[in-house]
Amino acid sequence: MILDGKAVSEKRLELLKEKIEESGLYPRLATVIVGEDPASKLYVRMKHRTCERVGIGSIGIELPEDASTERVLEAVTRLNNDPDINGILVQLPLPSQVDTTRVINAVAPGKDVDGFHPYNLGRLLAGDPVFAPCTPQGIMTILEEYRIPIQGQRAVVVGRSIDVGRPMAALLLNADATVTICHSKTKKIEDEMRGADILVSAVGRLKFVRPEMVKEGATVIDVGINYDEQGKLCGDVDFEAVRERAGAITPVPGGVGPMTIATLMENTFKAARLSACCNNTVL
Ligand SMILES: Nc1nc(=O)c2c([nH]1)NC[C@@H]1CN(c3ccc(C(=O)N[C@@H](CCC(=O)O)C(=O)O)cc3)C=[N+]21
Numbered sequence: 001m002i003l004d005g006k007a008v009s010e011k012r013l014e015l016l017k018e019k020i021e022e023s024g025l026y027p028r029l030a031t032v033i034v035g036e037d038p039a040s041k042l043y044v045r046m047k048h049r050t051c052e053r054v055g056i057g058s059i060g061i062e063l064p065e066d067a068s069t070e071r072v073l074e075a076v077t078r079l080n081n082d083p084d085i086n087g088i089l090v091q092l093p094l095p096s097q098v099d100t101t102r103v104i105n106a107v108a109p110g111k112d113v114d115g116f117h118p119y120n121l122g123r124l125l126a127g128d129p130v131f132a133p134c135t136p137q138g139i140m141t142i143l144e145e146y147r148i149p150i151q152g153q154r155a156v157v158v159g160r161s162i163d164v165g166r167p168m169a170a171l172l173l174n175a176d177a178t179v180t181i182c183h184s185k186t187k188k189i190e191d192e193m194r195g196a197d198i199l200v201s202a203v204g205r206l207k208f209v210r211p212e213m214v215k216e217g218a219t220v221i222d223v224g225i226n227y228d229e230q231g232k233l234c235g236d237v238d239f240e241a242v243r244e245r246a247g248a249i250t251p252v253p254g255g256v257g258p259m260t261i262a263t264l265m266e267n268t269f270k271a272a273r274l275s276a277c278c279n280n281t282v283l
Pocket residue numbers: 043046089090091092093114134135225233252253254255256257258259260261
């Protein structure tokens with residue numbers, strides 16, 4: 001079975017659009033992009049377009065490639081203090097001269113719709129999340145939509161980044177999976193992967209997941225963003241070979257990517273509701 005992230009994201013966005021209408025709120029998202037990376041610009045454009053579709057206002061702050069950490073912090077602080085902005089997304093990666101950790105830590109936790117601030121990562125690890133990172137939260141949504149069992153299942157996450165691997169493991173643990181995190185130093189990684197009922201690959205290597213690493217009937221989630229020799233967008237999974245063994249599998253494109261953006265919209269609506277109802281006192 002192919003897990004159709006595009007279709008699930010469309011369904012969730014329609015639902016969200018109705019909820020926003022009913023709420024009478026007008027949530028607003030601000031994006032911050034530093035430099036001219038074409039992929040980053042494409043993603044940010046997709047986010048703005050989706051905002052418009054569901055009734056979320058959005059503004060884009062664009063800073064030059066050579067912007068200093070202080071300059072980025074200044075932009076974030078201005079957005080933190082702007083009562084008309086509910087959500088702030090600083091597009092990653094930032095250029096190397098910018099201190100990414102300082103920038104992430106500067107975003108007000110109540111506006112941190114990416115869920116990368118240590119406060120929100122801490123809440124997630126404590127099993128009481130407010131904003132969970134969009135990509136892993138979107139993966140949880142697609143697993144739920146297709147009624148993939150999680151409780152008591154063996155989940156293996158390959159990759160330990162702040163935006164995907166670590167929060168993915170925390171979300172699966174919160175849903176009562178038995179979770180293993182693998183990474184570049186893991187011994188016998190293939191044996192670990194073969195034990196997975198749910199295998200999440202966030203590695204960034206073309207054809208990293210081969211059929212012999214996948215248990216028959218497993219659910220395979222492909223978070224990779226890679227380009228093949230012809231410049232075609234591909235995930236981490238050798239899709240055609242692995243789909244035969246897998247019970248369920250996400251394609252690239254049309255899998256995890258659209259779910260990331262749908263979840264960003266849901267997080268932004270949540271941020272607007274939190275600021276409207278209780279002045280962020282839950283934080
Ligand atoms: N602060 C921050 N938050 C992010 O959420 C964030 C980020 N920085 N930096 C980059 C990554 C990447 N990312 C994607 C979102 C959607 C698709 C997506 O919708 N992809 C389409 C294909 C798009 C295409 O044609 O390239 C798909 O998979 O079907 C992909 C990647 C969000 N990211």
